[in-house]
Amino acid sequence: xxxxxxxxRNEYRDSGTLMSLAARLQALPGIARAAAIxxxxxxxxxxxxxxxxxEPATSSDLLIVVEGASQDAVEQALTAIDALLERRAGFSxxxxxxxxxxxxxxxxxxxxxxxxxxxxxxRALRAGQHVFLFSNNVPVVDEIALKRExxxxxxxxxxxxxxxxxxxxxxxxxxNRVRRGAIGIVGASGTGIQEISTLVHRLGHGVSHAIGTGxxxxxxxxxxxxxxxxxxxxxxxxxxxVIVLVSKPPSPAVAQKVREHARQTGKRIVECFLGGEKTxxxxxxxxxxxxxxxxxxxxxxxxxxxxxxxxxxxxxRITKGDITDLGEDEYTRGRPHPMIDPTIRIERIAHVPxxxxxLLDVVLxxxxxxxxxxxxxxxxxxxxxxxxxxxxxxxxxxxxxxxxVRKLQDAGVIVCRSNAAAARGDERELPPxxxxxxxxxxxxxxxxxxxxxxxxxxxANTFAHVIRTDWRPPAGGDEExxxxxxxxx
Amino acid sequence: MTxxxxxxxxxxxxxxxxxxxxxxxxxxxTVPGMGAREIYHSGPPVTIERMSGAQSGALLCAKxxxxxADSEPVELSPNHHHRGVGPMAGVVSxxxxxxxxxxxxxxxxxxAALEEPRMNFGAFDAAAVELRRWWTAFLAPALGKAIRxxxxxxxxxxxxxxxxxxxxxxxxxxxxxxxxxxxxxxLLPREAIEYIREDEIFFLxxxxxxxxxxxxxxxxxxxSTLVTAMARNGTDFGIRVAGTGDRWFTAPSPVAKGLxxxxxxxxxxxxxMGDSAITETxxxxxxVLQGAPxxxxxxxxxxxxxxxxxEEMRRITVATHPSWTMPALDFAGAPLGIDVRKVVExxxxxxxxxxxAHKRPGFPxxxxxxxxxxxxxxxxxxxxxxxxRGIA
Numbered sequence: 001x002x003x004x005x006x007x008x009r010n011e012y013r014d015s016g017t018l019m020s021l022a023a024r025l026q027a028l029p030g031i032a033r034a035a036a037i038x039x040x041x042x043x044x045x046x047x048x049x050x051x052x053x054x055e056p057a058t059s060s061d062l063l064i065v066v067e068g069a070s071q072d073a074v075e076q077a078l079t080a081i082d083a084l085l086e087r088r089a090g091f092s093x094x095x096x097x098x099x100x101x102x103x104x105x106x107x108x109x110x111x112x113x114x115x116x117x118x119x120x121x122x123r124a125l126r127a128g129q130h131v132f133l134f135s136n137n138v139p140v141v142d143e144i145a146l147k148r149e150x151x152x153x154x155x156x157x158x159x160x161x162x163x164x165x166x167x168x169x170x171x172x173x174x175x176n177r178v179r180r181g182a183i184g185i186v187g188a189s190g191t192g193i194q195e196i197s198t199l200v201h202r203l204g205h206g207v208s209h210a211i212g213t214g215x216x217x218x219x220x221x222x223x224x225x226x227x228x229x230x231x232x233x234x235x236x237x238x239x240x241x242v243i244v245l246v247s248k249p250p251s252p253a254v255a256q257k258v259r260e261h262a263r264q265t266g267k268r269i270v271e272c273f274l275g276g277e278k279t280x281x282x283x284x285x286x287x288x289x290x291x292x293x294x295x296x297x298x299x300x301x302x303x304x305x306x307x308x309x310x311x312x313x314x315x316x317r318i319t320k321g322d323i324t325d326l327g328e329d330e331y332t333r334g335r336p337h338p339m340i341d342p343t344i345r346i347e348r349i350a351h352v353p354x355x356x357x358x359l360l361d362v363v364l365x366x367x368x369x370x371x372x373x374x375x376x377x378x379x380x381x382x383x384x385x386x387x388x389x390x391x392x393x394x395x396x397x398x399x400x401x402x403x404x405v406r407k408l409q410d411a412g413v414i415v416c417r418s419n420a421a422a423a424r425g426d427e428r429e430l431p432p433x434x435x436x437x438x439x440x441x442x443x444x445x446x447x448x449x450x451x452x453x454x455x456x457x458x459x460a461n462t463f464a465h466v467i468r469t470d471w472r473p474p475a476g477g478d479e480e481x482x483x484x485x486x487x488x489x
Numbered sequence: 490m491t492x493x494x495x496x497x498x499x500x501x502x503x504x505x506x507x508x509x510x511x512x513x514x515x516x517x518x519t520v521p522g523m524g525a526r527e528i529y530h531s532g533p534p535v536t537i538e539r540m541s542g543a544q545s546g547a548l549l550c551a552k553x554x555x556x557x558a559d560s561e562p563v564e565l566s567p568n569h570h571h572r573g574v575g576p577m578a579g580v581v582s583x584x585x586x587x588x589x590x591x592x593x594x595x596x597x598x599x600x601a602a603l604e605e606p607r608m609n610f611g612a613f614d615a616a617a618v619e620l621r622r623w624w625t626a627f628l629a630p631a632l633g634k635a636i637r638x639x640x641x642x643x644x645x646x647x648x649x650x651x652x653x654x655x656x657x658x659x660x661x662x663x664x665x666x667x668x669x670x671x672x673x674x675x676l677l678p679r680e681a682i683e684y685i686r687e688d689e690i691f692f693l694x695x696x697x698x699x700x701x702x703x704x705x706x707x708x709x710x711x712x713s714t715l716v717t718a719m720a721r722n723g724t725d726f727g728i729r730v731a732g733t734g735d736r737w738f739t740a741p742s743p744v745a746k747g748l749x750x751x752x753x754x755x756x757x758x759x760x761x762m763g764d765s766a767i768t769e770t771x772x773x774x775x776x777v778l779q780g781a782p783x784x785x786x787x788x789x790x791x792x793x794x795x796x797x798x799x800e801e802m803r804r805i806t807v808a809t810h811p812s813w814t815m816p817a818l819d820f821a822g823a824p825l826g827i828d829v830r831k832v833v834e835x836x837x838x839x840x841x842x843x844x845x846a847h848k849r850p851g852f853p854x855x856x857x858x859x860x861x862x863x864x865x866x867x868x869x870x871x872x873x874x875x876x877x878r879g880i881a
Binding site for chain 1: 492493496508509510511594643645646649650653714811812813814816820830833834835836864868871872874875880881
């Protein structure tokens with residue numbers, strides 16, 4: 001038999017705790033006896049009288065002695081002390097009230113105000129989480145730093161200013177319910193992803209994953225960092241057979257780099273860098289391997305009131321008309337986005353001249369208004385005149401596309417199959433859906449998504465496993481103090 | 490190494506040194522080296538003109554105790570500038586004995602002034618002066634003799650045992666007073682035993698002194714953002730932070746809310762006062778309220794409210810005390826090491842449970858309750874910490 005002793009200086013434990021510790025040490029393999037005492041003279045005397053070894057200690061020290069068959073066994077037992085004494089605190093010390101799944105989150109969904117967004121994203125990345133960063137108004141320098149950090153940590157950063165993603169069939173942010181399938185999308189444009197993914201669905205095909213990158217990703221400053229990462233993820237995804245790249249007009253140099261990177265995946269690439277002739281609809285057809293419809297002429301004398309930025313710019317390019325993107329910062333300051341709150345569009349519709357052709361986008365999906373068509377109809381009826389619209393969505397969306405289309409048609413609106421078709425006044429339907437097969441797709445992030453949601457609470461609703469947080473701005477919303485905290489954390 | 494990493498490392502080292510402190514009460518004597526017309530007081534520095542009513546009353550009592558004229562000019566400075574602490578007004582004069590404590594690890598010393606319900610709260614009548622005279626002539630020498638004979642009293646384990654007996658060590662050190670008395674009784678005259686037996690809060694001086702020695706262990710933590718003192722003089726609330734050394738960051742002291750003793754209303758309450766928030770600085774008092782439910786009536790709160798407020802302290806601290814545990818929390822340790830960064834970030838202010846003095850001089854204790862420091866102390870400290878280092 002051999003002894004090992006350990007003195008923990010200046011540490012007090014209740015006698016009950018020490019008895020329990022001794023009992024648990026005694027239960028370890030190869031241990032015959034164990035004692036744990038506060039080393040008062042009396043306790044030490046008792047210990048030695050029981051034949052235990054001791055070592056010099058004072059009454060404010062905790063003395064632990066184990067006796068066992070081998071030196072290895074007793075030393076091994078002593079290493080367990082910390083774990084045996086560890087106590088759990090009642091609340092999470094993380095600073096967030098967390099209620100949710102036991103497995104740690106692997107995706108942070110961040111929609112906090114811009115000035116505080118970068119710090120939350122940085123924290124998430126440092127905690128090993130992929131990030132969906134919805135917040136806008138994040139300075140470019142912060143975006144560059146965040147994307148560098150994401151690269152170094154081999155994590156996916158979608159955003160900032162990323163509105164839409166679909167991972168493992170889960171819509172994230174403003175996104176639609178679409179069938180799963182073989183078409184992967186990487187996009188620097190939220191409504192671009194929504195238009196393509198819903199058209200793919202309505203053509204009978206499906207989406208493996210749609211990865212948002214943030215609106216600036218294909219600029220020279222960012223160099224397509226998140227796009228490349230998204231392409232890599234889809235390259236390794238077994239279900240993905242086609243990769244669609246969608247963006248507002250990119251930097252030519254970055255576009256070239258991304259193009260070459262995508263080609264190396266060996267998968268079929270559909271490029272839809274807006275600014276050229278190709279529309280979002282064209283990209284969806286091409287991705288599905290369906291012949292692109294012949295283009296008609298554009299509508300004339302158009303006034304467009306849009307909620308989707310990319311849809312607005314597509315309509316502007318086709319019609320050369322007066323197209324306003326009401327989702328721009330100047331219209332959303334201090335009020336919700338027009339996809340959520342139709343008020344500003346309703347106000348504007350009344351002022352569109354009677355002889356002009358009104359052109360609208362109606363965007364459905366998670367995050368959007370529960371009944372956008374219903375909300376707009378009274379204003380449309382009151383105005384009269386001619387209105388063309390497209391409805392970006394599917395019948396699986398909460399708003400149910402067919403219902404929304406019918407409401408608009410009943411109000412006299414000409415509803416076209418896509419945004420591009422509406423801009424051209426092209427009333428031809430989509431071809432009937434073709435059945436497309438798809439392979440099962442393993443989790444894109446390597447494990448099933450467990451999200452942690454910071455910001456807009458509704459963004460938590462689409463996840464099967466999500467931790468909701470009661471996010472509050474740091475330092476009571478004082479941006480200067482928040483910057484100091486960032487520098488010191 | 491980022492600033493964040495440097496600070497985290499400095500904070501961990503500061504906690505290590507706080508926990509390595511072994512505060513012993515070793516003696517009772519006057520403050521060594523105190524000048525003949527010096528007066529020490531609680532809180533950050535204050536002038537006669539800005540001094541609160543209760544502290545002015547205590548100052549007057551001290552002058553009468555010393556036999557000085559009421560108008561005698563004195564030289565004021567905070568206890569904290571002399572490695573000391575005092576409850577409430579915290580007024581200490583040259584002839585007034587205080588508890589002497591020593592860290593057995595480093596041999597650093599600290600003092601703590603006597604806790605009592607009269608002069609400390611601003612009373613200066615004959616009874617208040619007489620209590621101090623009796624303390625000086627009888628109780629202090631008796632306690633000094635006893636503690637020297639005992640060879641000192643080891644305070645961290647004693648506090649640990651008292652926490653298991655329902656104390657929080659600031660407004661309720663009742664079990665600690667008993668445990669102390671058990672050690673000392675054989676060495677004390679009967680009159681001393683009877684006084685302490687009737688004064689359940691007597692141990693507060695010692696829990697403050699032990700806390701002061703621990704907090705001072707973190708004092709020169711170069712890049713640490715941990716709070717090393719929270720102190721109030723009834724006019725200002727001040728904090729000190731390890732990484733900004735001996736600077737005070739002050740703001741007007743708040744008024745505690747809680748239970749008023751018979752005959753007094755919340756309107757009578759003076760602003761928060763005393764060095765006793767040194768206990769919260771090391772994770773006692775308001776930080777361990779969950780373990781002291783008997784105090785809730787006096788603080789004007791309920792067990793569940795106190796529990797929720799005290800649990801929040803884990804969000805502004807960096808460690809837990811291994812020995813100071815709460816059985817009701819499955820023996821979770823006291824939250825230790827208030828990080829200024831976390832306070833500013835979360836907006837959660839340290840919870841302090843405290844006694845209440847009158848806003849005018851001449852009254853004994855009038856109540857007890859809960860309070861929190863002004864956020865301005867913490868934001869100013871954080872800004873200064875960053876500015877000193879050329880950050881942001």
